[in-house]
Amino acid sequence: xATTEALAAIRQEVxxxxxxxxxxxxxxxxxxxxxxxxxxARYVVPATDARHADPNVTLGxxxxxxxxxxxxxxxxxxxxxxxxxxxxxxxxxITNVRVLKTTDDAIQAxxxxxxxxVRNGQTDHMVGRYLYTLVRxxxxxxxxxxxxxxxxxxxxxxxxxxxxx
Amino acid sequence: MDVPNLIIxxxxxxxxxxxxxxxxxxxxxxxxxxxxxxxxWLYVGHESELPNPGDYRRRHVAGRPxxxxxxxxxxxxxxxxxxxxxxxxxxxxxxxxQASFQCFxxxxxxxxxxxLVGVPDEESYAGEWNRKxxxxxxxxxxxxxxxxWFLSFNPDMVDLDEYLAGxxxxxxxVADQSEVGMRLLPGTNRYATNANWxxxxxxxxxxxHGAPLHVTYWQFLAKQGLDRLGQLTADTAxxxxxGNGHAVTxxxxxxxxxxxxxxxxxxxxxxxxxxxxxxxxxxxxxxxRAYRMTETIRNLFVYPNLIxxxxxxxxxxxxxxxxxxxxxxxxxxxxxxxxxxxxxxxRIEGFNLFLGPxxxxxxxxxxxxxxxxxxxxxxAVEWSxxxxxxxxxxTAIDERQxxxxxxxxxxxxxxxPHGDHSPDYQLAAQEAASSG
Numbered sequence: 001x002a003t004t005e006a007l008a009a010i011r012q013e014v015x016x017x018x019x020x021x022x023x024x025x026x027x028x029x030x031x032x033x034x035x036x037x038x039x040x041a042r043y044v045v046p047a048t049d050a051r052h053a054d055p056n057v058t059l060g061x062x063x064x065x066x067x068x069x070x071x072x073x074x075x076x077x078x079x080x081x082x083x084x085x086x087x088x089x090x091x092x093x094i095t096n097v098r099v100l101k102t103t104d105d106a107i108q109a110x111x112x113x114x115x116x117x118v119r120n121g122q123t124d125h126m127v128g129r130y131l132y133t134l135v136r137x138x139x140x141x142x143x144x145x146x147x148x149x150x151x152x153x154x155x156x157x158x159x160x161x162x163x164x165x
Numbered sequence: 166m167d168v169p170n171l172i173i174x175x176x177x178x179x180x181x182x183x184x185x186x187x188x189x190x191x192x193x194x195x196x197x198x199x200x201x202x203x204x205x206w207l208y209v210g211h212e213s214e215l216p217n218p219g220d221y222r223r224r225h226v227a228g229r230p231x232x233x234x235x236x237x238x239x240x241x242x243x244x245x246x247x248x249x250x251x252x253x254x255x256x257x258x259x260x261x262x263q264a265s266f267q268c269f270x271x272x273x274x275x276x277x278x279x280x281l282v283g284v285p286d287e288e289s290y291a292g293e294w295n296r297k298x299x300x301x302x303x304x305x306x307x308x309x310x311x312x313x314w315f316l317s318f319n320p321d322m323v324d325l326d327e328y329l330a331g332x333x334x335x336x337x338x339v340a341d342q343s344e345v346g347m348r349l350l351p352g353t354n355r356y357a358t359n360a361n362w363x364x365x366x367x368x369x370x371x372x373x374h375g376a377p378l379h380v381t382y383w384q385f386l387a388k389q390g391l392d393r394l395g396q397l398t399a400d401t402a403x404x405x406x407x408g409n410g411h412a413v414t415x416x417x418x419x420x421x422x423x424x425x426x427x428x429x430x431x432x433x434x435x436x437x438x439x440x441x442x443x444x445x446x447x448x449x450x451x452x453x454r455a456y457r458m459t460e461t462i463r464n465l466f467v468y469p470n471l472i473x474x475x476x477x478x479x480x481x482x483x484x485x486x487x488x489x490x491x492x493x494x495x496x497x498x499x500x501x502x503x504x505x506x507x508x509x510x511x512r513i514e515g516f517n518l519f520l521g522p523x524x525x526x527x528x529x530x531x532x533x534x535x536x537x538x539x540x541x542x543x544x545a546v547e548w549s550x551x552x553x554x555x556x557x558x559x560t561a562i563d564e565r566q567x568x569x570x571x572x573x574x575x576x577x578x579x580x581x582p583h584g585d586h587s588p589d590y591q592l593a594a595q596e597a598a599s600s601g
Contacts, residue, residue: 050352050353059497061523072525074384075384080381155354156493160356
């Protein structure tokens with residue numbers, strides 16, 4: 001059982017990790033982002049009317065394994081990802097970081113997000129919460145599971161999830 | 166608005182042009198509401214969304230609030246979602262199961278068959294009070310074809326069966342993929358696009374853009390071992406006009422299909438299951454029909470606004486016109502109810518990867534449609550060209566199937582019952598023969 005102090009330290013470590021990840025994404029350092037994941041990783045964005053559903057049996061917006069995570073990064077780096085060429089400006093506010101559970105090898109954490117995307121005369125604000133499973137890797141952390149649940153009822157005005165959410 | 170001249174359809178000279186005000190004019194938008202959306206059969210939902218008595222789904226159909234509900238007597242009905250008393254929506258959740266709908270404003274209560282069953286202080290209504298006259302109102306027409314439910318606000322509309330014309334055969338090719346019934350999966354793609362609704366209809370039928378626009382998708386599949394991109398431009402690929410505005414593209418599948426074509430991305434462990442699904446289809450439907458169901462892909466358009474892409478997964482996509490330059494899109498995934506959990510996972514992955522708004526394909530379609538809408542602001546360029554394949558039996562990368570939309574649309578805007586859907590090339594061929 002972790003002490004209060006130990007839990008506070010874990011929360012601080014998780015928060016620093018999430019802030020760093022947000023900075024990487026806002027800088028469009030996408031290869032660095034893909035490197036944050038374990039080989040058995042999963043990145044999920046559920047449908048807006050099934051936010052808490054199991055992606056194995058429910059249509060969603062994104063359900064990537066590591067192959068598709070790397071494929072998504074390759075795509076977004078290309079000039080042929082037309083929805084993101086030229087790429088949008090993004091700024092992420094990550095708050096309310098909470099550690100839900102710790103085990104010997106994994107940390108489950110949640111955070112709220114507000115991701116603003118600006119492009120072509122239009123600004124979108126996407127709000128929701130993250131659910132992470134992080135694992136120890138060397139001196140740092142890696143992402144085993146990353147789930148972004150949007151509060152939106154419909155994707156509008158932007159109409160797509162073209163950035164990494 | 167000079168409606169007759171919005172389209173130049175000159176089969177003899179292989180010219181087909183659409184005036185771009187068709188995508189920008191408020192007057193055209195309003196005419197479409199009256200002449201198309203207030204008249205045609207419009208898709209509402211799939212019967213699998215209402216498995217049990219009392220199940221309901223809230224829908225918007227051409228801007229009108231609708232409740233799609235299976236009554237306690239198991240009969241599926243459609244009602245306008247408005248209290249017959251003072252107008253409040255009586256159903257205020259997207260989905261659920263209820264024996265009755267009670268209006269929260271004055272507590273009038275309707276059962277799930279639409280009957281008015283409770284009115285507080287009812288005896289205070291004097292005179293000709295009649296509960297039956299105050300039942301929930303139904304759209305003029307409602308019917309289903311193989312579980313796909315439609316409505317029409319037009320009491321004089323032809324029967325759904327007649328309306329669907331050649332599209333029925335292609336709906337059958339979808340419906341027959343299951344032995345127990347197709348079902349819509351939970352989870353809905355809802356998104357908006359800042360472009361005219363007809364651009365997404367065109368795009369859904371447009372094989373010409375597939376290779377150039379979706380380069381990143383093909384590159385990703387190529388890394389997974391895909392080597393069949395040429396199928397999209399195969400000689401056997403076709404663009405067909407199915408009558409009454411409906412249309413379809415048919416091509417040999419360039420990728421794997423859960424029903425039922427194996428591809429390396431599915432993994433070795435899927436080979437046997439896919440072979441068995443395919444064999445059962447052959448047993449039930451014969452080699453030729455099973456070939457069509459398993460090894461070809463189809464993008465079906467049911468006029469005016471329903472798309473069923475039977476590709477690496479199956480979408481049921483409905484497009485609503487919100488303003489001249491805005492549409493709303495709702496899309497679901499359809500699959501056989503008996504599908505194994507591993508095949509269902511492959512189906513969902515395939516859908517998410519290409520068809521969904523978070524995938525490697527659809528975002529770029531949205532970008533293209535919005536880029537067109539922005540381009541229309543250059544009003545000096547008045548016409549869009551939709552003439553590919555007018556002098557031959559059209560392939561899937563030609564535009565005969567897109568012209569099917571425009572010909573029906575143009576007729577409807579002029580108050581005519583149907584467009585001329587006869588083949589494009591006959592006149593040109595006759596002309597050539599007589600001059601030769």
